[in-house]
Amino acid sequence: MQGNKVQEQRLxxxxxxxxxxxxxxxxxxxxxxxxxxHAGVSVDQWVVLKQISENNGSSQVEIGSSTVKDAPxxxxxxxxxxxxxxxxxxxxxxxRRRYMVFVTEKGRQLIDRLLPVVQEYRQIPVLGFSxxxxxxxxxxxxxxLKNLE
Amino acid sequence: MQGNKVQEQRLxxxxxxxxxxxxxxxxxxxxxxxxxxHAGVSVDQWVVLKQISENNGSSQVEIGSSTVKDAPxxxxxxxxxxxxxxxxxxxxxxxRRRYMVFVTEKGRQLIDRLLPVVQEYRQIPVLGFSxxxxxxxxxxxxxxLKNLE
DNA sequence: TTAAAATAATTGCAAGTGCAAGGAAATAAA
DNA sequence: TTTATTTCCTTGCACTTGCAATTATTTTAA
Numbered sequence: 471m472q473g474n475k476v477q478e479q480r481l482x483x484x485x486x487x488x489x490x491x492x493x494x495x496x497x498x499x500x501x502x503x504x505x506x507x508h509a510g511v512s513v514d515q516w517v518v519l520k521q522i523s524e525n526n527g528s529s530q531v532e533i534g535s536s537t538v539k540d541a542p543x544x545x546x547x548x549x550x551x552x553x554x555x556x557x558x559x560x561x562x563x564x565x566r567r568r569y570m571v572f573v574t575e576k577g578r579q580l581i582d583r584l585l586p587v588v589q590e591y592r593q594i595p596v597l598g599f600s601x602x603x604x605x606x607x608x609x610x611x612x613x614x615l616k617n618l619e
Numbered sequence: 620m621q622g623n624k625v626q627e628q629r630l631x632x633x634x635x636x637x638x639x640x641x642x643x644x645x646x647x648x649x650x651x652x653x654x655x656x657h658a659g660v661s662v663d664q665w666v667v668l669k670q671i672s673e674n675n676g677s678s679q680v681e682i683g684s685s686t687v688k689d690a691p692x693x694x695x696x697x698x699x700x701x702x703x704x705x706x707x708x709x710x711x712x713x714x715r716r717r718y719m720v721f722v723t724e725k726g727r728q729l730i731d732r733l734l735p736v737v738q739e740y741r742q743i744p745v746l747g748f749s750x751x752x753x754x755x756x757x758x759x760x761x762x763x764l765k766n767l768e
Numbered sequence: 769t770t771a772a773a774a775t776a777a778t779t780g781c782a783a784g785t786g787c788a789a790g791g792a793a794a795t796a797a798a
Numbered sequence: 799t800t801t802a803t804t805t806c807c808t809t810g811c812a813c814t815t816g817c818a819a820t821t822a823t824t825t826t827a828a
Contacts, residue, residue: 611637
């Protein structure tokens with residue numbers, strides 16, 4: 471029976487299988503690290519806050535596209551930052567559909583304080599990787615992403 | 620000001636940044652593919668169902684550990700499969716804490732029907748990858764995972 | 769000028785996930 | 799035996815996320 475059996479494929483041979491675990495554990499690690507430093511922000515909030523600071527005054531869609539999050543998610547995260555007084559929104563007078571998003575002074579201070587913390591846990595997954603290996607990895611990942619577009 | 624500025628790190632240099640996108644798009648692709656073939660099961664349900672079929676009669680913790688999902692998630696997915704008549708649970712008479720999980724005939728038929736579909740979309744992310752590159756990738760991912768343990 | 773289409777942001781909802789807590793049964797220790 | 803610990807599974811809750819629908823505004827086309 472089943473003479474034409476398709477070749478079996480184990481989960482352990484699927485890159486995505488590992489990636490799911492890596493992403494999950496990495497997020498746990500990051501969450502934990504932020505918490506232990508009393509960051510007061512989640513991983514996503516951190517990423518968006520940092521991105522705002524690098525594009526101060528840009529719109530929510532711009533923030534969203536640079537962090538690769540959809541519009542509703544971006545809205546919600548920014549609102550969380552605003553309610554924590556780390557960011558502020560201001561209607562763009564030249565296009566009243568848009569909000570210009572800014573980092574507050576408190577937000578900037580938080581960034582300065584957390585930057586070294588973040589830099590540190592970001593290195594953990596690639597501990598022991600040579601520069602070449604890191605580039606290789608990134609390149610492979612970019613190709614995968616392209617395949618999925 | 621800020622003379623000792625930490626070296627900036629762009630999101631585009633973070634492997635995890637790509638992995639999140641890859642995982643997300645891959646899941647979308649898989650979901651869509653299953654739906655277009657009227658699978659009637661989600662991606663996670665598929666993975667668990669397949670895993671059950673390869674370890675017929677094993678307990679939920681065993682299923683969970685082989686798919687790397689936690690106990691509550693495993694319970695819920697299995698219950699979904701049971702309610703769809705694709706799997707069945709049966710108390711282990713020798714250890715009445717455990718349930719032995721089985722694939723039903725309907726479940727087995729579904730697996731046979733979906734296997735080629737799944738095999739196909741699983742190849743998409745690594746299209747154009749040589750065997751060597753795939754091995755390299757897996758190896759790098761395994762090292763990352765180890766770093767995170 | 770008016771109508772249609774596109775864009776920015778928001779809201780609501782269904783579904784999934786992680787985590788903590790709890791119940792039942794088995795095992796180990798007292 | 800009795801008690802304590804461990805294991806397997808389940809339940810509840812808070813939180814996130816993807817998706818569809820909606821509003822307000824701007825841009826394009828008629």
